[in-house]
Amino acid sequence: xxxxxxxxxxxxxxxxxVTESSARLVVLMTPAGQVLAQHGFARAVDLMAASALxxxxxxxxxALAQQIGERTFGALFHAGERHGxxxxxxxxxxxALIVLTVFGKETSIGLVDLxxxxxxxxxRRAAPxxxxxxxxxxEDFEADLNRSLATLxxx
Amino acid sequence: xxxxNFTTREITCKIVYYGPGRSGKTTNLQYVYSQVPSDRKxxxxxxxxxxxxxxxxxxxxxDLGTISGFATKFQLYTVPGQVYYNATRKLVLQxxxxxxxxxxxxVRQLDENIESLxxxxxxxxxxGVDARTLPMVLQFNKQDLPRELILSPEELDExxxxxxxxxxxxxxxxxxxxxxxxKGVAADVxxxxxxxxxxxxxx
Numbered sequence: 001x002x003x004x005x006x007x008x009x010x011x012x013x014x015x016x017x018v019t020e021s022s023a024r025l026v027v028l029m030t031p032a033g034q035v036l037a038q039h040g041f042a043r044a045v046d047l048m049a050a051s052a053l054x055x056x057x058x059x060x061x062x063a064l065a066q067q068i069g070e071r072t073f074g075a076l077f078h079a080g081e082r083h084g085x086x087x088x089x090x091x092x093x094x095x096a097l098i099v100l101t102v103f104g105k106e107t108s109i110g111l112v113d114l115x116x117x118x119x120x121x122x123x124r125r126a127a128p129x130x131x132x133x134x135x136x137x138x139e140d141f142e143a144d145l146n147r148s149l150a151t152l153x154x155x
Numbered sequence: 156x157x158x159x160n161f162t163t164r165e166i167t168c169k170i171v172y173y174g175p176g177r178s179g180k181t182t183n184l185q186y187v188y189s190q191v192p193s194d195r196k197x198x199x200x201x202x203x204x205x206x207x208x209x210x211x212x213x214x215x216x217x218d219l220g221t222i223s224g225f226a227t228k229f230q231l232y233t234v235p236g237q238v239y240y241n242a243t244r245k246l247v248l249q250x251x252x253x254x255x256x257x258x259x260x261x262v263r264q265l266d267e268n269i270e271s272l273x274x275x276x277x278x279x280x281x282x283g284v285d286a287r288t289l290p291m292v293l294q295f296n297k298q299d300l301p302r303e304l305i306l307s308p309e310e311l312d313e314x315x316x317x318x319x320x321x322x323x324x325x326x327x328x329x330x331x332x333x334x335x336x337x338k339g340v341a342a343d344v345x346x347x348x349x350x351x352x353x354x355x356x357x358x
Contacts, residue, residue: 004163005162006158006159006160006162006163006165007160008162030158030250031249031250032169032249032250032251033169033230033250034158034167034169034250035158035167036158043197044197044216044218044228045196045197045198045216045217045218045228046197046198048167048197048216048228048230049197049198049200049214049216052200052212052214052216052230052232053200053214056202056211056212056246056247059246059249060211060243060246063242063246137166137222137223137225137345137348137349138223138224138349139349140223141222141223141345141346141348141349142342142345144221144222144223145219145222145338145341145342145345146338147220148219148220148221148222148227149219149334149337149338149341151220152190152191152192152195152217152219152220153190153191153334154190154192
């Protein structure tokens with residue numbers, strides 16, 4: 001199983017959570033659906049679709065909570081025949097983050113939820129405050145962009 | 156906000172296609188999906204009503220390849236255009252790195268375009284973002300319709316483009332202007348990264 005991290009501080013908490021909860025797939029993302037770390041996805045584009053949907057579910061349920069006077073809902077859980085999903089948000093110095101966990105019969109929602117609480121606490125301890133960063137791309141990026149898009153659209 | 160992985164040298168950006176109902180936002184994504192090789196795209200996710208109107212969003216992940224040494228991925232989203240879906244529009248707009256405003260060129264849709272554009276400004280501001288700093292382009296779609304039914308790009312520019320944004324005439328159904336629009340917004344978003352900005356300025 002592959003584990004990839006965009007922000008290195010998330011790696012150790014994620015690996016521990018995966019081991020303890022026996023989760024099959026885990027995605028740590030921002031509320032906008034940007035992935036910070038993941039375990040279990042082989043293709044980046046599949047991961048992006050899962051994170052977009054996870055972020056959307058959290059955003060919609062959060063908006064619904066406000067409609068009925070709740071500040072927010074806690075973790076969301078859906079049970080399928082072969083897989084269950086656990087979806088929850090936590091606040092960290094890096095900002096609000098969302099964790100999507102997909103698990104199978106080898107574990108249970110109770111265990112996932114228990115270890116999620118520890119994972120959220122570990123993320124709060126490990127996360128740095130969000131910081132402005134230096135320029136990323138070279139100023140002459142447009143030639144690369146033109147070439148990439150031409151290849152993408154087969155032109 | 157664009158996500159940059161300095162370890163694996165990857166960039167992920169979120170682009171939102173915004174505009175009034177039936178202006179062609181989903182059509183843009185469907186055309187992109189139809190043209191891009193399967194190894195460079197993910198499955199297109201459409202959360203739509205039974206009559207194929209966008210209910211929450213459409214989503215298409217694209218792998219642009221390597222740009223300035225960074226593996227660059229774009230996430231394309233559409234919002235539901237119908238007026239009463241504003242709550243979900245706000246959710247989709249959250250964290251956008253760039254916006255394509257898809258205007259319907261039909262004369263009778265001018266008021267809807269203006270209303271949607273104003274709604275976009277309000278929703279951006281509500282997120283605490285200065286709309287003037289958010290990369291954005293305008294697409295004047297349905298330019299293939301008979302002349303007497305539509306406004307010209309010049310007329311639409313006069314009516315809608317008060318920020319002097321880049322504009323692209325299009326016929327998204329047949330792919331005209333779709334590539335150019337995506338290229339335009341992608342360049343604007345990536346230019347911010349080349350200048351050190353990681354997202355639109357908070358107000």
